[in-house]
Amino acid sequence: MDRYADMVRRLCLIHVKNLADSEDVFQTVFVKYVLSSAVFENEEHEKAWFIRVTINACRDLLRSFFRSRTVPLEELIDLPAEESDTKEVLEAVLKLPEKYRDVVYLHYFEGYTALEIGQLTKKNVNTVYSLLTRSKKLLREKLGGDEDA
Amino acid sequence: MRNRIQSAFAGVHAEAALKERTIEMIYAPAKRRRRADPLIWAVACLVLLLGLGSGLFFIPVSAIGIEINPALRLKINCFDIVVGVEAINKDGKRIIEETDLMFSEYSKAIDTLLADPRMQEYFAQGKDMEIYVECDDEQRCKQMLKRVEGCVGNEGNVACHAGSGTGHGHSAGKQSGGQHCKHHRHRGGSEG
Known part of the structure; x- marks a missing residue:
């Protein structure tokens, strides 16, 4: 997880505007990774998978009717x-x-x-x-x- | 600008607590993140469909009135099943008390009524029977009338009508407004 956690968190930050949604996406991505049967050819391939899945998860959330409110940047990150x-x-x-x-x-x-x-x-x-x-x-x-x- | 963007994003990290919660979630007992069992979904859908279906089943969308001397009215649902029988007069009440018409397909219910010995007596006395179809959908009206006409094809002097609305201008109820389609048929000919 450590290898991609920061990258996923940053991608969440640029799309999702509150912590709860950001955490949802973050966890969704890693649960998908654990459940995925994808075979990665190398680290770059794996990284690309994480980028794609995170962006898609963020988009799905943004499309969702249930997404939460936007909060200021200070509340999003320390x-x-x-x-x-x-x-x-x-x-x-x-x-x-x-x-x-x-x-x-x-x-x-x-x-x-x-x-x-x-x-x-x-x-x-x-x-x-x-x-x-x-x-x-x-x-x-x-x-x-x-x-x- | 590149350096500023790099250093800005470099300061963003996944918080330790977030990672811990995610790991907990991933390794939690499967039931926490397990998708609902497909069997549960199937049963839920079945219950929902049955609920909706039974609701639809008992809603009459059309009616067939039969008058010779006994006068009665069959309420028909969207599946062409009799879901209600209403007596219009005392003779009609006697007929429906002694004849099981509920939950049968309406053409079978008409066959049953026409075959009833008491009805046959009225035919033997040369009485006229009037059958009318009521529903809001003109197309459905026509189809039902056609089937009803098929049922009564060999019987005595029978007139068939179809009209829109939930009631009818006969003793079965009041004439309702709306589009009216009228078809009339005596044995051996038709007009409409």
């Missing part, structure tokens, strides 16, 4: 008081329209290329490029600075 930049960046990412958040996280944090993100999220590679470009622009407007610096 942020040290001095980490104001972390808070600012996370808030900027979370304020992006939902379609941008996966690609931002997968590209900037997990280091996936547009082609790989396309395969993971079942999106056309050109769509991923567009999403990345637009999200960079939006983030630059909010956070300032160079896009890849």
Whole structure:
């Protein structure tokens, strides 16, 4: 669990806006993993499985009529008081329209290329490029600075 | 920006308590996360269907009135089964008390009535029988009337009508509003 727990938690954070739902998704993903009969060729394959299943679980929850209310970021994660930049960046990412958040996280944090993100999220590679470009622009407007610096 | 995003997300971890609760959930006795037994689902569905079905079963959607001297009214459900028998006059009451018409298919119920010796006596006396079909659905009305006409094909002087509504303009009840379809048939011919 330790290998993918943080990644699943981060994906939950960017989609699900309260702790209870986030925990539901987190547990759903690991229960699915335990019950899954999938045979993974390697660690990358396994990681991709976790990403896909987490994103799908988040989407299912967001579609659900019973999803809970949205809470502020401070209630979602424990942020040290001095980490104001972390808070600012996370808030900027979370304020992006939902379609941008996966690609931002997968590209900037997990280091996936547009082609790989396309395969993971079942999106056309050109769509991923567009999403990345637009999200960079939006983030630059909010956070300032160079896009890849 | 890349570095800022990386360091921001690097600060997000799955909380130890969350991991513990998840592990507890995964390794908890299977009953906690076991899906309901398919047999339980099947029984639940069956009970639900039976409940709905029995509710539907007892709701009359049409009626057939029969008048010669005994006058009575058969209430028919959507499965074409007699779910109620109503006497319109004393002779009708005697007939329904002594004849088991409930839960039989309506054409069989009409056959039973027509074959009843007391009814045959009325035919022998040359009396006219009137049979009317009542329902809100014109198509259903026509179909029922056709079947009723089939039942009475060999009997004496019988007139068949069909009308919309839950009542009828005969002694069986009051004429209700709505679309009216009328078919009339005497033995050997039809009009409608």
